[in-house]
Amino acid sequence: MLGRSSSPRFEHAKGRLHPLKHSTTGRRPDSVRRSGGAVASLSFGDLRIEGSSRAGDETWIRLHPPGLAFDVGRGALELSGARDLFLSHGHLDHALGVPWLLSLGVMHSAGPTRVLCPAAAAADLEALIEAAARLEQATYKFELQPLEAGDRVEVGRDLEVEAFAVDHVVPALGYHLLRHKRRLAEKYRGLSSEDVARLKKSGSAVEEVALEIWVSYCGDTGPQVFELEPRLFESQVLLLECTFLHSDRRTHSADFKHIHFEDLVDRAERFRNRALVLHHLSRRHSVSDLRAAIEERLPALSERIHLLGG
Numbered sequence: 001m002l003g004r005s006s007s008p009r010f011e012h013a014k015g016r017l018h019p020l021k022h023s024t025t026g027r028r029p030d031s032v033r034r035s036g037g038a039v040a041s042l043s044f045g046d047l048r049i050e051g052s053s054r055a056g057d058e059t060w061i062r063l064h065p066p067g068l069a070f071d072v073g074r075g076a077l078e079l080s081g082a083r084d085l086f087l088s089h090g091h092l093d094h095a096l097g098v099p100w101l102l103s104l105g106v107m108h109s110a111g112p113t114r115v116l117c118p119a120a121a122a123a124d125l126e127a128l129i130e131a132a133a134r135l136e137q138a139t140y141k142f143e144l145q146p147l148e149a150g151d152r153v154e155v156g157r158d159l160e161v162e163a164f165a166v167d168h169v170v171p172a173l174g175y176h177l178l179r180h181k182r183r184l185a186e187k188y189r190g191l192s193s194e195d196v197a198r199l200k201k202s203g204s205a206v207e208e209v210a211l212e213i214w215v216s217y218c219g220d221t222g223p224q225v226f227e228l229e230p231r232l233f234e235s236q237v238l239l240l241e242c243t244f245l246h247s248d249r250r251t252h253s254a255d256f257k258h259i260h261f262e263d264l265v266d267r268a269e270r271f272r273n274r275a276l277v278l279h280h281l282s283r284r285h286s287v288s289d290l291r292a293a294i295e296e297r298l299p300a301l302s303e304r305i306h307l308l309g310g
């Protein structure tokens with residue numbers, strides 16, 4: 001989430017909310033909108049990503065498979081039925097939806113939900129959930145699992161999530177979705193399919209399992225994350241925040257520990273990902289401004305960059 005002073009989108013006067021007049025910073029009319037952004041759906045082979053993200057508004061991502069959530073925004077119906085909710089940090093634009101989703105689970109008589117979060121945020125998150133349950137006089141079915149960087153959690157057949165360290169102003173983690181890919185063992189690769197079938201029949205282990213970083217999600221982070229977790233450059237699909245755009249915002253970006261577009265330009269050669277999904281854009285900037293900046297400053301990456309957030 002951004003600091004309070006960073007998104008003065010409304011002024012409160014006479015009990016009503018009035019949009020502020022636009023300054024001359026080039027902001028477009030769509031930078032002042034009601035909360036709740038557009039939901040995007042992106043497909044990359046077997047993977048489908050659904051989500052919505054705008055800085056300070058809300059950020060949530062759902063991955064299919066396995067149906068888990070990376071952050072929950074302020075609560076979105078699209079997250080209903082997700083068994084695992086991985087929270088990157090406690091800022092409310094990423095985490096407030098937890099009690100609402102647990103409440104929805106009670107209404108739908110759903111099974112227990114696992115809520116996984118940075119260990120340092122677990123006690124406060126638990127207190128928030130318990131207060132909500134008391135308020136509703138309801139019993140939520142959930143299991144809170146505190147995580148540290150390096151911890152791994154099984155989330156489906158051949159799928160695990162691994163937590164990694166990021167660089168934000170409150171305790172925070174990023175998450176890799178790891179996929180175990182079965183493939184023919186290297187020593188058998190020159191053989192015909194008949195020979196492989198014969199070996200298999202005779203009981204030989206002809207397969208080996210390779211671990212692939214299928215998706216990486218950084219949550220909110222400053223650019224230090226690239227030093228903390230260089231495997232980000234190798235991930236198949238990298239979900240990366242990109243909050244600020246124009247050069248006058250770079251110090252702002254550093255103060256609030258967010259990624260500035262120039263941080264990506266500085267590292268343009270290192271991104272080996274099949275797809276980069278940028279999200280968490282400040283409402284100060286329009287999506288079309290970001291797209292124009294990509295075409296101009298990151299032409300070699302442009303085809304691989306997708307945007308999430310309306």
Ligand SMILES: [Zn+2]
Nearest residue numbers: 001002091220
């Ligand atoms: Zn944040």
